[in-house]
Amino acid sequence: MKVEDKNWFNVFKIALPLCISYIPIGLACGILLHSAGFNILFTGLLSIMVFSGGAQFLIASMLVIHAPLLQVLLMLFFLEMRYALLSASLSPFLKKEPVPFLIYFSSSMNDENYAINYLKFATDKKWNGHQAVMVNHFSLLFWTISNMVGSTVGNLIHFDVNLVNFTLTALFGYMLVMQIKNLLSILVASLSAILSVWLIIAMRSTMGLVVATLVSSFLGFLIEHGLEGRSNPLLLRSLRLRRRHEGFKDSPKETTDDHE
């Protein structure tokens, strides 16, 4: 497929906020990896091949306490299971792409670029797999370089990892607000928040996060299904928080006179 010349720059502008937020987090992650014994090449390789902030923080923190390899991998597996959710929910948008492309795409997908791509796929009809892969690669580039810089000059700067990590929380907060379209989505979100905190603590693993997401999203679907056929139910009324172009074909019909 031919990619237009200016296309990459437009995609870059869309990916830029994410790329910028990766700089402090990547630096912090590189510092931690350095203290766990990773040299600059291994830090770069890990960032390219795993490309997951959460996973890299986990690896660094478990190596520092000399956890056995198998235990690290098992923790990683539970942590990375959530990618199955991301990839399943993106699949309706990538039906036309060939298998090699899907493999190529998924190797550089993570929470944050998924968030951008999902929003674009859902709201912009022209958004395609190639633009999505570019978002992935721009974020991968910034992430890898920041990690490598962090592992080199790391000891010179002092970071509070928890504070820096809030950048990602803020990013997810933005994405969440952009996904809220009616009271039902707020209900699903509240349920997911309560369930995930409870389950993560109860299961002592991020598998709780996966279970909470599956359960609360399924309940949201069931409630929407149950409300089908009613005229303008309160839970499904549009809240007008989203950007222009309501992308969902089945979102409730909007009347032009319900200004708020």
Add this chain to the structure above:
Amino acid sequence: MSNLDYFILIITAAMVAFIPRVIPLLYFSKRKIPVWFNEWMKYIPVALFTALIAKDVFVTSNYTYNAKNLIEIISTILVFLVAAKTKSMLVTVVVGLVAIMGLALIF
């Protein structure tokens, strides 16, 4: 750990990270998927982003309840308000970061 140990860790970690990403994508995009499944998947982003935020704010890295999270709670509420008002990712992230750094200095 030797260099070889690090290398093995990186390769195995990459596989553990790659498999959950690729299998559902291949499976669900190459088969006829019932409508209800896609309807369900529509709610995944809302549920997932909230779960990730709730984990960051309320759970410590040792999987215990995080009781000292007042500055995170205030900053997260601020993030929601700014996101809804400005609809700008960059502004939201910058305000969130400034808020948490500022609050951490005060408290």
